[in-house]
Amino acid sequence: MSSLPSPALDGAAPAGGSAPSQAPAFSPLYQQIKGLILHSLQHGEWKPGEAIPSEMELAARFRVSQGTVRKAIDELAAENLLTRRQGKGTFVATHAERQVQYRFLKLLPDSGDARGEAPAQRTILECRRLRAAADVARALALRTGDAVIQVRRVLSFAGVPTILEDIWLPGHTFKGLSAEQMASHQGPTYAMFELDFGVRMVRAEEKLRAVLPDEQQAQWLAISTSTPVLSVERLAYTYNDAPMELRRGLYRTDTHHYHNALS
Amino acid sequence: MSSLPSPALDGAAPAGGSAPSQAPAFSPLYQQIKGLILHSLQHGEWKPGEAIPSEMELAARFRVSQGTVRKAIDELAAENLLTRRQGKGTFVATHAERQVQYRFLKLLPDSGDARGEAPAQRTILECRRLRAAADVARALALRTGDAVIQVRRVLSFAGVPTILEDIWLPGHTFKGLSAEQMASHQGPTYAMFELDFGVRMVRAEEKLRAVLPDEQQAQWLAISTSTPVLSVERLAYTYNDAPMELRRGLYRTDTHHYHNALS
C-alpha cells in the first residue's frame, strides 16, 4: 500500500553520494516478504508440520496485498520449505510427511513397486563423538578438531544389506545424539533430526562415483570385494545454506539403482 | 471475460445424466491455455530459439486476461519449455543456449572450474541402422524389429576418454542421421537434433549403477577391467512424454564425478 518498493525492508539502501560501483540491487516486495517468512521459519516461529498464518493475516501483518504474500509463499513452496493444502492452510514442510518421506533417497529396487513398503531396517555399527578431520571440518564449515558425531550404519531392504554409510554431524548442534536414538526412531532419520534437534534439512548435493569396496565394507554389504558399488557423498544443508550433515555412503546396485529425473 | 471457467476449451464436459463415477476433473483456465500453447509448441508453430507472441497478444488471442496467460507461461518456463527474457520477450527453449548447454550431462571434473571450457571431443565408433531388440523397442515405445539407429561414441575431456555410450534413436524420426553429422556438429548433440530433425528433448530419466567394464569397453576408456565405472541408462522424452532416445553410457569416475542437487 503506502510502502514503496523501496528497500525499507531489506536495508539495501542505494548510496546517494559516491560512485555506485554496483547495481542498485532492486529487490521486489515479494522477495522481501519471502525473506521475512524465511526468517520466521529459521527462528522457529512456526515448527515443522504446523500451519503458518493465513495469506490474509500475513498480508495484514506485512501491509501488502494478498497477491504479494501469495507469490512469496509460492516460491517457498516450490523450494519445499512450505506445503500448501487447499482449504486447510499453509504448513511448514517436514520430512515426516507420508508423501515426501525419504525425499533425498534416490535408490530404488530394480523390480517392483515404487519405494516398496519395507521402510529400511537400520543397524547402527557405531556412534561416537570425535574431533573433525580436515576434510570433514571443511565440508561442515567447522574448524579442524571441532567436535563432531560420527554414525556408521547399514540399511537393509527386505533383509538384504544395501547401504553402508558414515554420517558426520556438528557435535554442538547434535549434542547427546545416541546410538539408541539413531536405531529406534520411527520414519526417516531427517524427521528425527527435526523433532529431537530442531534441525530441518532443506536441500543437499551429492557426488557419485563407482568404486570397489574394501574387505570390511564388502563384508557389511554381504558382497565380494570385486562387486562395484556406488559411492555417494552427500552434503545436506539447513536454512541459510548452512551445511549440517556429511554422508558418505556405499550403495549396492546389483539389486537396486539410483534413479534421477532430469528436467 | 465472457468465457466461463467451463471446459469450453478442453472438452471435459461434466456428464449431466448418469452416475458421475469420476470427479468432474475441474481444470483451471490457465491450464487450458497452457495446453494450447503446448500444442503450438509441439506442432512447430514457433521454432526453438524463436520468440512466441507477447503476453498481451496471447491474451487477446485466447480471450483471457494477461495474468492468466502469464501463469500458463510461468509453468512452461518452470518446465524449461520456454525462456523469459525481460524487455525482449518469451522464447522457445533450446539446447543450443549458452546458459543451459549440456543440461542433462551431470558429469563434472573433480577439480577445477565448473564445466571446464573443453566442450568434449567426440569420437564416433559406429553409426548404423538396425532392427530394435525387445528391450530397446520397449523403452522407445516401438515394436520389436522396428528400425532404429544406433550410435556408439566416446567423449573425451582434455584429451582423456571419459564417456563411452550407445545411443538408440527411432529410425523413422531420425532417417538419414549419419556418422558425419554426429561427429561434426557444433555444440550439444541435442541442439543438432533440434536443428536437423526438429526433435526437442524436454526431460529425461536416468538409472545409475556401478559396474565393471568388459575388455573392449575398458580399452575404449583407457582403463583396466578392474576399474569400476558408472553405468548410466538414460531415457529422454520429447513433448507429450514421448520417449525419443535411449542411451547407455559408461562414465569414468576416477577423474570426474556425477553431480546431483537434491531439493
Added chain:
DNA sequence: GAGTGGTCTAGACCACGCG
C-alpha cells in the same frame, strides 16, 4: 519512446475441508 516482461494492487468468485 515504444514494447516486453515483472510487480503490485483490489476485488470477485470458485473449490475444498471441516465443523
Added chain:
DNA sequence: GCGTGGTCTAGACCACTCA
C-alpha cells in the same frame, strides 16, 4: 457456513531492451 487456498480480472506502474 465459514475460513483457507486457488483462480481470474483489470488496471497501474516499474525495469529492461532496443532502435
